[in-house]
Amino acid sequence: MNGRKKILVLIGLVFFLQACVGAPKPPKELLSLNESQMKIRSYQSRTFDIKDQQKVMRGVVAALQDLGFIVERANGPMGLVTAGKFAGSGHSGFVELTVTVRSKGESRVEVRVNAIINTRPIEDPKIYQSFFTAVQRSLFLPG
Numbered sequence: 001m002n003g004r005k006k007i008l009v010l011i012g013l014v015f016f017l018q019a020c021v022g023a024p025k026p027p028k029e030l031l032s033l034n035e036s037q038m039k040i041r042s043y044q045s046r047t048f049d050i051k052d053q054q055k056v057m058r059g060v061v062a063a064l065q066d067l068g069f070i071v072e073r074a075n076g077p078m079g080l081v082t083a084g085k086f087a088g089s090g091h092s093g094f095v096e097l098t099v100t101v102r103s104k105g106e107s108r109v110e111v112r113v114n115a116i117i118n119t120r121p122i123e124d125p126k127i128y129q130s131f132f133t134a135v136q137r138s139l140f141l142p143g
Contacts, residue, residue, distance in 0.1 A: 043125040045112040046132045047104055048139065053079060056109045056139065057101050063134035069097065093118040097131075111135060 050056055060081055061074055069083035079101040087093045095117045104110040113131055115122040 040121075040123055041112075043128045044114060045110060046135075047108050047110045048136075049107060050109050050139065051107050053101055053103050053109050056111060056135075057081065059135050059139040060099050060101060060111060062138040063131065064097065064099075066138065067131070067134055069095075087117060095122075 048056060054076055057074065057076055057079065061071055064071055064081065064083045067085075068088075069085045071081060071083045073080070073082045075081075081099040081101070082097065083099075084094055084096045087095055095115060097113055097115050099111060099113045101109060101111050111132070113128060115127060115131075
């Protein structure tokens with residue numbers, strides 16, 4: 001065999017062996033929540049004492065619009081709203097929100113919002129408090 005054929009055979013053998021290795025196993029804690037994630041989740045969620053999930057959906061959409069967001073999707077049956085806006089003066093980037101609205105028992109509705117700016121999660125509880133205050137106002141609930 002000449003040198004070129006040996007190199008091609010060697011490269012082929014390397015690719016063959018690479019294919020036999022298989023995919024790496026994901027870590028066991030991949031889908032488990034740590035304490036930090038649980039803390040963030042606690043201020044991303046709020047439960048309202050309202051029976052009507054659709055009323056809360058309308059309140060979420062109204063609150064987002066009041067806050068200057070453009071609602072991209074609102075799916076009532078799934079309880080899902082997505083919205084976005086530019087960060088505003090003094091900040092650069094784009095803020096995206098995903099809001100889920102679901103019934104929790106007979107007389108309560110839970111709202112959970114996830115906010116990101118420039119593909120990075122927002123972890124400041126004040127941001128989420130402002131959102132829920134706006135939702136509460138749009139539902140005409142006492143503070």
